[in-house]
Amino acid sequence: MRERGLLPIVSMGFFIVITQVLGVYLSVFFMAEELQAFGDPESVLNPIIVVFFILLFTFFFLFMHKRRSRWFIEVIIGFAVFMTLVYTFTGLFGRVFGLGLEVSFLYGLVPAVVLFGILVFHREWYVVNLVGLFVASGIVAIFGVSFSVWPVVVLLVFLAVYDAIAVYKTKHMLSLAGSAVEMRVPILFVVPWERGYSFGEESFGGEGRRKAFYMGLGDAIIPSILTVSAYTFIGPYVALGSFFGCIVGYFGLSLLVLTGKPQAGLPLLNSGAIAGFLIVFLVLGV
Incomplete structure (x- = not known):
């Protein structure tokens, strides 16, 4: 795997960095406007609800893809992506220009419609990445202000275990990834190993060189939800602990990625984020 170089690995790491930074930036507006997914951020039911919907979406996606109902999946995902883009750009206009919620929403519709239109008619890897970056940052901001820290920690632990089982044991997460690649839907980031790559030119299946x-x-x-939650409910220093812990976890993950085998990302990423948060939390005694 050496001939592939480290640039794609570093580039993918920047997606995580930008997601966390932009998520924190947007969270200030969402918190001020009380745009939270849950009324009680402290509730232990919040992680359970999120896990339920993640499982529901995963199995619904795989079931509908197996039944060759790809158009229906694309409609559902497309609607979710568009609405998230609207929320993200609403937050951006609100933060950058200091606008209120209603005005920011109206301005946010314009770039959301434009970017979504580009995605529909030109679904290349760089467009999918750009859309995915705004979608990921918006989701991180919304959920980061909707969960207090300890429910997020519980969520991260559970999802790390689930991701490991889904990748290494049942392998249904690999099927989900393969289906997403075939459909070219913006629920993943894509970084080419080589120049001249086109998103639609390869199949995820098989053991050949991707x-x-x-x-x-x-x-x-x-893992970025913990960074935003720590920033919102405790302070910037513990958020930095989570941020750098996640980056350290990503470096560990990148070493496994270079072996060429599919890897579960959340065990290392979540563990790093939690460890970084706890170290700073305990040191500061907050």
Whole structure:
């Protein structure tokens, strides 16, 4: 794997960095406008609800893809992506220009419609990455202000275990990734190993050499929720602990990726984020 170089690995790491930084930036607006997914951020039911919907979406996606109902999946995902883009750009306009919620929403519709239109008519890997970056950052911001820290920690532990089982044991997460690549839906990041790569030119299945490095949006979103939650409910220093811990976890993950075998990202990413948070939390005694 040496001939592939480290640039794609580093580039993928930047997606995680940007997701966390932009998520924190957007979270200030969402918190001020009380745009939270749950009324009680402290509730232990919140992680359970999120896990339920993640499982529901995963099995629904695989079931519908197996029944060759790809159009229906694309409609559902497309609607979710568009609405998230609207929320993300609403937050951006609100933060950058200091606008209220209603005005920011109206301005946010314009770039959301434009970017979604580009995605529909030109679904190449760089467009999917750009859309995925805004979607991931928006989700991170919304859920980061909706969960207090300890429910997020519980969520991260559970999803790390689930991801390991889904990749190494049942392998249904690999089927999900393969289906997403075939459909070219913006629920993953794609970084080519080589120049001249086109998103639609390879199949995810099989044991042959793949032409791109894939990472699900969840690998950027899930650990980043802890960073935003720590920033929102405790302070910036513990958020930095989670941020750098996640980056350290990504470096460990990148070494496994270079072996050429599919890897579960959340065990290392979530563990790093939690460890970094706990170290700073205990040192500061907050």
